[in-house]
Amino acid sequence: MGCRVGLASNQQALLPVWPGPLEVPSLLTDFHEVREIAWPGDEADGYILVEEAPDEAAHYKVENNAWIFRGPFTRLSRETADRRYSFWGNQGLLYRLTLAWLEKNHGVYSLHACGLVDEAKRRLIVVAGGPGSGKTVYLLSGLLRGFRLFSTETVHFRLVASEVQWFMGSLVDNIRLGTLRHDFPSFLPPALAGSWDWSREWQAKIAVDLSAYRYSKDVLTSPDCLLILPRVEEGRAGFKSLAIDDRRHAARILFQNISEKIASSFILYDVLAVTGLETQEQAAARLKAVFNLLEHPQTHQPLEILTNPKECWGNLLESE
Helix, strand or coil, rough: CCCCCCEEEEHHHHHHCCCCCCCCCCHCCCCCCCCCCCCCCCCEEEEEEEECCCCCEEEEEEEEEEEEECCCHHHHHHHCCHHHHCCCCCCCCCHHHHHHHHHHHHHHEEEEEEEEEHHHEEEEEECCCCCCHHHHHHHHHHHCCCCCEEECCEEEEEEEEEEEEEECCCCCCEEEHHHHHHHCCHHHHHHHHCCHHHHHHHCCCCEEEEEHHHHHCHHHEEEEEEEEEEEEEECHHHHEEEEEHHHHHHHHHHHHHHHHHHEEEECEEECCCCCCCCCCCHHHHHHHHHHHHHCCCCECCCEEEEHHHHHCCCCCCCCC
């Protein structure tokens, strides 16, 4: 499973260098692997063409599967407030187009989720949710319990005949310094211990390479699958788990989760508004895929969980 994208520019400095530094804006916080290949020609899923035009306002057009940009991108790249929302940042154009092209061209759907493998039970645990839902708490506490890493941020799946294929996602996670310092100090890189301004520990994130914990296989075919939809909050007492027995409700949650980065409009370099990448046909196919995933015999009833960081697993590991 992969997506091939052709990149070109009249300014070499505007093109990315893969794999690049390990940092918060890196695409390695989204995907398992990002690497440079020979110009893909007609085999590409799509193209991104960037033309430096210093005297023009940034603008773009779409022609078939080619996205063509003109504007003062050298200056904008230097001045942008958040490099995550750039052509090559982990919340930017290439990231979102890749998700859309994986769906459209390969039938691969991408959950905003972390993935852990319980090898003893041959079970894939998928913890899905938006920012602040508690994915990182489940991820790091699961690794401490001996689970293997399948993805930190994006879990991909494809339905083929009667099987569900799950594909490994990112192995790097952007984690708040406060979370590392107070809840999971064993994952805090030693180099940061005496070099960070800890007064910003709940605002700042760092990219943490967790590849040492990775699962041995890149693809899982129809494993026993547990879907968790958490709300983890400091100060909440106890552990409450609610099985979602209405598949329509579960489908709505997962559909919105998968659609978020594809369907929503976004801003590049603080100035260029880009419309969502959704089409009616893609949305319909995505909804069908979500229902098929939920109806698969290896998929457990999804669980909505309300808890706190220390009790996040509750009785999940004992229950079947």
